[in-house]
Amino acid sequence: MVDISAITGSVQSNATSTNSSSQTLAADMNTFLTLLTTQLKYQDPLDPMDTAEFTNQLVQYSNVEQSIQMNTKLNNLLSLGIANLGAQAVSYIGKTAQVLGDVMPLQDGKAKATYTLNKDVQSVSILVKDMNGKVVYTANGEGTTAGTHEFTWDGKDSDGNLLEDGAYQIIVSPKVASGETAATVTTTVFGKVTGVANDDNGVYIGLGNAVTAGLGDIVTMRDDNYFNDKNTGGGNSSDEEKPSDETAQA
Numbered sequence: 269m270v271d272i273s274a275i276t277g278s279v280q281s282n283a284t285s286t287n288s289s290s291q292t293l294a295a296d297m298n299t300f301l302t303l304l305t306t307q308l309k310y311q312d313p314l315d316p317m318d319t320a321e322f323t324n325q326l327v328q329y330s331n332v333e334q335s336i337q338m339n340t341k342l343n344n345l346l347s348l349g350i351a352n353l354g355a356q357a358v359s360y361i362g363k364t365a366q367v368l369g370d371v372m373p374l375q376d377g378k379a380k381a382t383y384t385l386n387k388d389v390q391s392v393s394i395l396v397k398d399m400n401g402k403v404v405y406t407a408n409g410e411g412t413t414a415g416t417h418e419f420t421w422d423g424k425d426s427d428g429n430l431l432e433d434g435a436y437q438i439i440v441s442p443k444v445a446s447g448e449t450a451a452t453v454t455t456t457v458f459g460k461v462t463g464v465a466n467d468d469n470g471v472y473i474g475l476g477n478a479v480t481a482g483l484g485d486i487v488t489m490r491d492d493n494y495f496n497d498k499n500t501g502g503g504n505s506s507d508e509e510k511p512s513d514e515t516a517q518a
Contacts, residue, residue: 357464357471357483364490365461365473365481372457373476374433377423380458381438383409384416389442389451394419397437399478404431409440435478456487 372379383392392409404425411417419438423431442451459475466472471483 357473360461360473360489361464362492363461364458364492365475365486366456366458366488366490367473367475367481367485368454368456368487369481369485370439370455370457371435371437371479373459373479374421374423374431374436375460375476376433377430379421379423379436381419381421382416382456383411383419383438383440384454384456385411385414385442386452387414387444388412389444391443392417393441393443395439395441396421397439398431399435399437404436409442412442433476433478435476458490460492 366382370381372381383394385392389412392412394407394409395403396405396407397403405421406426407419409417409419419440421436423433425431438455438457440453440455442453444451457475457479459479459481461473462476463474464471465474472480473483473486474480
């Protein structure tokens with residue numbers, strides 16, 4: 269599998285940085301022109317500005333103007349890069365994306381996520397909430413050792429009722445022994461890509477009918493039958509991911 273988050277994140281952050289730089293240069297040029305024209309206006313006609321100094325200031329003005337033009341062209345180039353990424357991301361539709369985050373899509377009664385622990389812990393509790401903040405499902409995470417563990421959910425609440433497809437938040441809370449430092453946890457969620465969109469701020473993919481993720485949050489892209497490759501019953505698995513037999517998408 270190929271990690272594409274570094275590429276997309278770099279393009280989007282550079283575009284933002286270029287916009288900011290162009291605005292700063294434009295402000296500097298306007299300030300420079302104001303100072304230069306004021307200096308010319310009030311110079312002593314009997315003792316005019318030194319020719320060498322005046323030429324030097326004109327050169328500075330030219331350099332600032334060229335820098336603004338260069339930044340504008342660079343920004344246009346980066347914008348085209350983002351648009352191109354959006355066009356390429358269309359090929360992700362129908363594939364399964366793993367993205368950083370804690371809001372997972374329930375699609376066709378299936379949901380999958382992972383949690384990564386930085387250390388061994390005593391126990392792990394998992395809550396699933398709907399978008400109104402109501403707890404709909406609870407479970408004990410089987411994986412308590414340092415590393416990545418999977419969690420799968422069949423979309424049923426704690427009473428066994430099948431819930432509607434949509435967005436649900438997963439909250440993973442590790443418990444450590446008394447006196448130990450707290451463990452940190454990172455979650456990722458899986459979802460079948462249903463659409464792609466982009467704006468001036470970046471490129472986004474839709475997971476199911478209710479979850480949106482930035483292209484820079486994608487960790488991996490997998491075969492569209494990924495959900496069917498593993499047991500997606502109403503529980504969770506402590507097996508660490510073994511992605512070597514899955515197809516990566518760049």
